[in-house]
Amino acid sequence: MRPANPEFLPDPALDRGEMEDLQFEVADAADWTDAFDFDPANVSLGTEASLTGERPLVAGVDQAFLGEEAVSAIVLMRGGEVVERVHAVTDLDIPYIPGLLSFREGGPIVAAFEQLSSDPDLVVFDGSGRIHFRQAGLATHLGVVFDVPSVGVAKNLLCGRTAEDVDGRPEGWRTDVVADSSVENAAPEDRIGHAYQSRQYDSEPIINPLYVSPGHRVSVPTATELVSRLCGGYKLPEPTREADAYADEAKGEYA
DNA sequence: GCGACAG
């Protein structure tokens, strides 16, 4: 799979101001409505007979690191079954800077996408989408570059505030993540994502919620709906877990 | 100046 919109590719050689300008452009190009052609009801890990049609191809993307090199892994799944796994090893050009993650990991991820033989219907990224200072997090930036429906799943909140306290919530619970003054291109009370409790035990330990946000071509409620359908018995969605495990596996072969 | 900050 190759970039549909190469003009938005995250170039690590840009200076900080240029990176931020590109992020504003990416946010303007992003579509946060449900602009995809599959039925969310067909996104599932099982093989229920209730499914109405072909189950969409879902990609999980994750990275592992070895010094100044990144291993980007993509695992393609259909109805809970892994159908393809690819990875790429590339040099890292810049350090991790909050808000500029796509410029550090974008290159490696694009390299991995080029190895993919089929195009996914939905991509799940490890990181934020709209929950970002310029609403152009990793999931949004790469979703726009490939013009593919995408969602961002983060383990921590980058910016914005949750509408309610998130501590000790039951499985399935969710609340809005609302834009605060740090989100430069959002209206004060814009809902930019959800805190979603994908897993919780009856007793200890207390599990923190996931922070889900639209990447591209997906709305806030649908992003969380899709993620909930991709979570099995664990906190993280299955495509993400598969990509994480594969990235570690591939990393081991290069170490 | 102070605090906050995905992976």
Next chain:
DNA sequence: ATCTTGTCGC
């Protein structure tokens, strides 16, 4: 993200 042993519990 990564560096890491043992340990508690289903």
